[in-house]
Amino acid sequence: MDTISKEDIRKPENIVYKRTELLTDKVMSYCPGCGHGTAHRIIMEVLEEMGIQDKTIGIAPVGCSVLAYEFMNIDMQQAAHGRAPALATAVKRLNPDKFVFTYQGDGDLAAIGTAETIHACNRGENIVIIFINNGIYGMTGGQMAPTTLEGMKSSTSPYGRDIKSMGNPIKMTELVAQLPGTIYVTRQAVHTPANVRKAKKAVRKAFENQKLNKGLSFVEIVSNCNSGWKMTPNQANQWMVDNMFPFYPLGDIKVNED
Amino acid sequence: MSMKELRLMKGNEAFAEAAIRAGADGYFGYPITPQSEVMEYLMAEKPHERTGMIVLQAESEVAAINMVYGGASCGKRVMTSSSSPGMSLKQEGISYIAGAELPCVILNAVRGGPGLGTIQPSQSDYFQSTKGGGHGDYRLIVLAPSSVQEMADFAPLAFDLAFKYRNPVLILSDGAIGQMMEKVELQEQRPRFTEEEIRKNTPWATMGKTPDRERNIITSLNLDSHVQEEHNIHLQAKYREIEKNETRWETIQCDDAEYILVAYGTSARLSQKAVDIARAKGIKLGLLRPITLFPFPTQPIAELANRVKGILSVEMSAGQMVEDVRLAVGDKVKVAHFGRMGGIIPSPPEIVEALESKLIGG
Numbered sequence: 001m002d003t004i005s006k007e008d009i010r011k012p013e014n015i016v017y018k019r020t021e022l023l024t025d026k027v028m029s030y031c032p033g034c035g036h037g038t039a040h041r042i043i044m045e046v047l048e049e050m051g052i053q054d055k056t057i058g059i060a061p062v063g064c065s066v067l068a069y070e071f072m073n074i075d076m077q078q079a080a081h082g083r084a085p086a087l088a089t090a091v092k093r094l095n096p097d098k099f100v101f102t103y104q105g106d107g108d109l110a111a112i113g114t115a116e117t118i119h120a121c122n123r124g125e126n127i128v129i130i131f132i133n134n135g136i137y138g139m140t141g142g143q144m145a146p147t148t149l150e151g152m153k154s155s156t157s158p159y160g161r162d163i164k165s166m167g168n169p170i171k172m173t174e175l176v177a178q179l180p181g182t183i184y185v186t187r188q189a190v191h192t193p194a195n196v197r198k199a200k201k202a203v204r205k206a207f208e209n210q211k212l213n214k215g216l217s218f219v220e221i222v223s224n225c226n227s228g229w230k231m232t233p234n235q236a237n238q239w240m241v242d243n244m245f246p247f248y249p250l251g252d253i254k255v256n257e258d
Numbered sequence: 259m260s261m262k263e264l265r266l267m268k269g270n271e272a273f274a275e276a277a278i279r280a281g282a283d284g285y286f287g288y289p290i291t292p293q294s295e296v297m298e299y300l301m302a303e304k305p306h307e308r309t310g311m312i313v314l315q316a317e318s319e320v321a322a323i324n325m326v327y328g329g330a331s332c333g334k335r336v337m338t339s340s341s342s343p344g345m346s347l348k349q350e351g352i353s354y355i356a357g358a359e360l361p362c363v364i365l366n367a368v369r370g371g372p373g374l375g376t377i378q379p380s381q382s383d384y385f386q387s388t389k390g391g392g393h394g395d396y397r398l399i400v401l402a403p404s405s406v407q408e409m410a411d412f413a414p415l416a417f418d419l420a421f422k423y424r425n426p427v428l429i430l431s432d433g434a435i436g437q438m439m440e441k442v443e444l445q446e447q448r449p450r451f452t453e454e455e456i457r458k459n460t461p462w463a464t465m466g467k468t469p470d471r472e473r474n475i476i477t478s479l480n481l482d483s484h485v486q487e488e489h490n491i492h493l494q495a496k497y498r499e500i501e502k503n504e505t506r507w508e509t510i511q512c513d514d515a516e517y518i519l520v521a522y523g524t525s526a527r528l529s530q531k532a533v534d535i536a537r538a539k540g541i542k543l544g545l546l547r548p549i550t551l552f553p554f555p556t557q558p559i560a561e562l563a564n565r566v567k568g569i570l571s572v573e574m575s576a577g578q579m580v581e582d583v584r585l586a587v588g589d590k591v592k593v594a595h596f597g598r599m600g601g602i603i604p605s606p607p608e609i610v611e612a613l614e615s616k617l618i619g620g
Contacts, residue, residue: 055466059328060477069475075464077331078477079324080354086321087328091464093312094284094334098466116324119317 020044022053022073029067031138033233035223036064038190039132040071042200043101046207047074056099057091059084061113063105064138082113085120088127099210101128107137110146110172117172124181124215128206131172131218134225135244142228146170149247154228169247173220177254183215185254189222189245191237202252214256222248263444269409270295270436272444273339273365273429276413278305281448282363283334284312286325288344291377292433293367296339309450319344323351323364330360331476333456333463335417339365341433342383343374345391352426353392357478359493361420363413364398365429367436370574370601378601379432379524384578387430388552395490397497398428399504400551402522406440408549414445421460423500430551432574434524434603500553507555508547509562511537515544517617518562520583521572522548524603529572532609543613551579559586566591568617572609573597592617 008014022044030036047053053074060068062081069076079087084102092100109117109131120127136154137143144154144161147169151160161169177185184206188199199221206217222244226236267275274296277285282305287297297315305311316322322338329336340348345366355362366387370380387400399419401412409431416427456463467473480486511533512518521529526547536543546562548555563569568591571580577595584593596612598604 053466054468057332057464057466066479069473069477073467073473075467075474076476077328077464078358078475078479079327080350083320083324083327083351086316086324087331089314089321090284090286090312090325090328090336091332093314094329094332094336095465115317116321119321 020048022048024071024073026070028071030064031227033224033226033236034064035134035190035221036132038196039130039199039221039223040068042190042196042203043103043130044072046200046204047099049204050207050211052099052207055097056101057095059087059091059100059102061102061104061108063108065103065105065132066139068103082108082111083116084108085113085116085125085127085129089120089123089125092125092127096126099207101130103130104132105138106131106133106135106145106147110170117176118179121176121216121218122179122181124183126210126213126215128210129216129218130203131220132223133220133248134223134228135169136225136228138225138228142225147172149243171248173218173253176218181216182218182254183256184209184217186218186252187220187222187248187250189240189250191224191240220248222250262446265442265444266439267406267442268295268437268439269403269406269431270367271299272406272410272442273413274299275303275444276410277337277363278303278309278311279445279447280414280417281309281335281450282311282337282417283450284314284325284329284336286314286316286322286329286336286338288316288319288322288340290341290344292369293339293341293365293436295436296365309447311450319347320351323348323355326362327351327355327358327360330355330362331358331464333451333460333465335451337363337365339367341367342369342371342380345383345386349386349392352398353394353396354478355426356396356398357394358476359424360426360476361417361424362426363416363420363429364426365431368430368432370599376601377433379434379574379603380599380601381432381523381525381574382576382578382599383430384551384573384575387428388554388582396493397500397552398426399423399500400428400430402430402549402551403435404523404526404547405435406438406442409435410442410444414448419504423496425496425500430523432524504550505553505555505557506549507558508549509558510545510547512544512546512562514542516542516567517544517613518566518569519543519545519572519609519613520548520559520569520579521545522551522579525572525574528604528606529609531606532613535606536610536613539610541610541613541618554582554586556582556586559583563587563590568592568594570613570617571595572604574603575599
């Protein structure tokens with residue numbers, strides 16, 4: 001059997017995988033082990049594979065991914081906390097031929113931006129909402145989020161979330177699935193290669209829906225926050241599997257093929 | 259065929275119609291008295307069929323101003339309108355828009371406050387409008403119409419100024435200007451921007467990153483304080499430039515005046531009548547009407563202060579603009595304030611009485 005030289009391997013026809021050109025060279029500000037980087041990558045890969053990067057406008061939130069525009073090599077807008085769906089609504093309505101997505105965390109989408117989220121979904125805006133749910137406010141240092149689980153410790157629930165005094169964790173994804181404006185609602189994760197592939201397929205489906213003017217696609221990605229949860233990356237992923245997934249089960253919640 | 263047209267319209271309707279004709283791309287609003295006619299008119303008019311303009315009723319004032327942020331980030335001519343309590347809600351978004359240097363047009367039909375206050379006309383949002391309003395060091399260009407004609411004329415002017423300076427422009431009106439009917443001459447239809455024009459004239463706009471340029475980012479975030487300070491210095495230089503180029507005012511019977519009223523909007527209309535009443539009584543009274551509140555006509559007021567005996571600032575507030583009048587005048591002559599609050603419109607004889615008691619007799 002002939003040996004393959006390094007030069008051969010590097011020939012374009014032999015490349016089986018490379019980093020998408022839609023990610024910049026900027027070193028990501030995310031903690032090692034965080035799911036944000038993987039989520040960024042699959043979205044950018046989908047845009048590149050669909051060849052729609054020059055027609056796509058992304059909306060970054062306030063939260064850990066506030067600087068998403070530093071890493072995504074496309075036109076981006078940075079929204080005020082929770083307001084990304086409002087920006088996206090106008091961008092899409094004014095530019096129906098463009099592709100528009102928001103990228104939002106749980107504090108942004110499920111607390112301060114609840115109204116914007118619900119109403120963009122209810123109007124059935126033809127956009128994609130990517131919702132990263134790690135059950136904590138990562139950027140501000142690990143405070144309790146609307147999606148923090150019962151008993152889960154955070155800097156503002158140091159003895160664990162007490163439902164009676166602090167309220168229930170909110171299942172935004174199930175909630176927006178009730179609205180007639182949403183066409184595709186799914187919950188995914190990116191902690192294993194198999195899950196990354198599934199999540200990428202979901203993101204692809206979401207953008208294909210937008211291409212077909214179908215309405216709003218909502219992709220939740222349950223993710224970890226090892227620094228906020230005070231765990232190693234592996235521990236955090238295991239904790240996510242053991243605790244987050246039972247409350248936030250993975251899979252499609254609504255698939256409207258009409 | 260002349261495209262200019264005379265119509266009898268409410269101020270709010272004239273503003274809405276003029277915005278369509280100004281080539282607006284999008285309106286995003288939330289109902290609140292006394293400006294709901296703006297969105298009602300637009301919805302009834304179906305501008306999408308006329309020009310392609312989008313009209314959307316948002317879920318809140320907060321959402322509406324953030325829709326404006328999103329649309330403005332694409333280099334589109336976008337606008338919103340509200341009234342005082344709604345304007346308070348919009349301040350977050352306006353601060354972001356000012357920080358990100360986006361062009362847009364905002365109408366505030368001021369009503370008396372604080373709180374839910376009254377729906378009657380007021381001028382008690384002067385501080386909020388001219389000194390920033392939201393968080394951070396920024397200014398809006400503030401236009402103060404005093405007629406239905408100006409409600410119409412200021413729509414294209416506001417868009418042009420907004421794009422010239424990449425700055426939000428606020429039209430400060432009230433329920434009287436917005437709901438009274440007057441004859442108005444409407445300008446001919448201007449085309450909306452094409453995508454080619456947007457890419458050429460507003461190269462910062464997020465319309466999709468084409469291979470021939472770097473990606474565009476619309477943000478007001480600068481984590482490095484040195485970069486943020488540079489941005490602040492740039493913004494301040496822009497505001498100084500606006501002060502230099504865009505200060506607008508009108509003087510009425512000021513040439514021989516011994517006393518001057520300073521008043522804008524509804525107060526200016528009443529003050530003009532007060533000038534006539536005073537002159538009939540032998541008082542040589544004139545009126546300076548600021549048309550822009552930021553930039554404020556400091557220089558013309560300072561010059562008038564050199565040759566009059568006293569200046570009365572007439573406002574439907576507890577006395578907000580009077581602070582800027584005093585800054586302009588210094589201690590050259592006495593400056594007094596007269597105003598009514600809570601949605602009460604002062605009568606012209608009341609203004610003359612105030613002039614006599616506070617300045618001539620006092």
